[in-house]
Amino acid sequence: MEHMNENAEEEWNRAQDAKEFEFMRDNPPPVLDACCGSRMMWFDKQDERALFIDKRRERIEMRPDKSYPSGCVIDVNPDMQLDFTCLPFSNSAFSLVVFDPPHLQREEAKGCLTYKYGVLNGDWRSMLRDGFAECFRVLRPEGVLIFKWAETEVPLREILALTDEKPLFGHKSGKQMGTHWVTFIKVPKVGADKTANAKVTGSPDLSASPSGLPGYAVEDK
Numbered sequence: 001m002e003h004m005n006e007n008a009e010e011e012w013n014r015a016q017d018a019k020e021f022e023f024m025r026d027n028p029p030p031v032l033d034a035c036c037g038s039r040m041m042w043f044d045k046q047d048e049r050a051l052f053i054d055k056r057r058e059r060i061e062m063r064p065d066k067s068y069p070s071g072c073v074i075d076v077n078p079d080m081q082l083d084f085t086c087l088p089f090s091n092s093a094f095s096l097v098v099f100d101p102p103h104l105q106r107e108e109a110k111g112c113l114t115y116k117y118g119v120l121n122g123d124w125r126s127m128l129r130d131g132f133a134e135c136f137r138v139l140r141p142e143g144v145l146i147f148k149w150a151e152t153e154v155p156l157r158e159i160l161a162l163t164d165e166k167p168l169f170g171h172k173s174g175k176q177m178g179t180h181w182v183t184f185i186k187v188p189k190v191g192a193d194k195t196a197n198a199k200v201t202g203s204p205d206l207s208a209s210p211s212g213l214p215g216y217a218v219e220d221k
C-alpha cells in the first residue's frame, strides 16, 4: 500500500473493517458472549466456538486499591464492539448465549472492581430488560441462555422479573454464595414474534442503538 495516500489508506481500512463486521455478523459461531469483559470466566479466552462482544474496548492498568491490593490490568478486547440492547444479528442466530451484565450500581467506574465488571447507571433496569429481550431474540428455539448475576446489591428475583422467560434451574457460587448462574431454555412461542422470519439487512444502523454502537435493521422476508 506504499502508493496510497493517508486518506485512501484510511478509507481502505474502513472498508475492510466493514467487510469483516458483515462477515462476523452473518456467519457467527454457535455461542454468543453478550458482554465478555476481560473473559475471566472462560477456560479458553480465544475459544473459536464463541463470539465475544462488549460495548467497550480498552486496556487499563489500575493502581492497587482496597479490593485489589496488587492492582489489576483490565483488558477488554471484544471480537465486535456492540451494545447488547441492540444486536446486529438475525433472529435465532446462536445456540447458546451467555449474559453476565454489570451488577454494581455506580455513576461511573473508579476502581479495579468497577472497571472489571462495569457499572449500572441511569435507567439500568430498562437496559437489562432490553438486553434480555435481545439475547432471547438472537437465541434459536430450544437454545440455552446462561445468566450470571452477583447478588451483592440487587436481589436476583428483581432482575429475573425483567424478562418473561422462565428460568429452569440455577447454582450459587462465590465466597458468600452470592453469584448466581441461572439456566434458561428458549421455548418457541407460537405467533408471538412478528419478526420470527425477519432477516438482517444492509449495513449496521448506528442510530438504532442507544449507545451509538452498531445496531440492526430488520425487514420481513
Ligand SMILES: C[S@@+](CC[C@H](N)C(=O)[O-])C[C@H]1O[C@@H](n2cnc3c(N)ncnc32)[C@H](O)[C@@H]1O
Pocket: 034, 035, 036, 037, 038, 039, 040, 041, 042, 053, 054, 055, 056, 076, 082, 083, 084, 085, 100, 101, 102, 103, 116, 117, 118, 119, 127, 211
Ligand atoms: C460483569 S462484566 C462481564 C465479565 C465477564 N463475563 C468475564 O468473564 O470477565 C460486564 C460487562 O458488560 C459490559 N457491558 C455493560 N453494558 C453493556 C451493553 N449495553 N452492551 C454490551 N456490553 C455491556 C461491560 O463493559 C462489562 O465488561
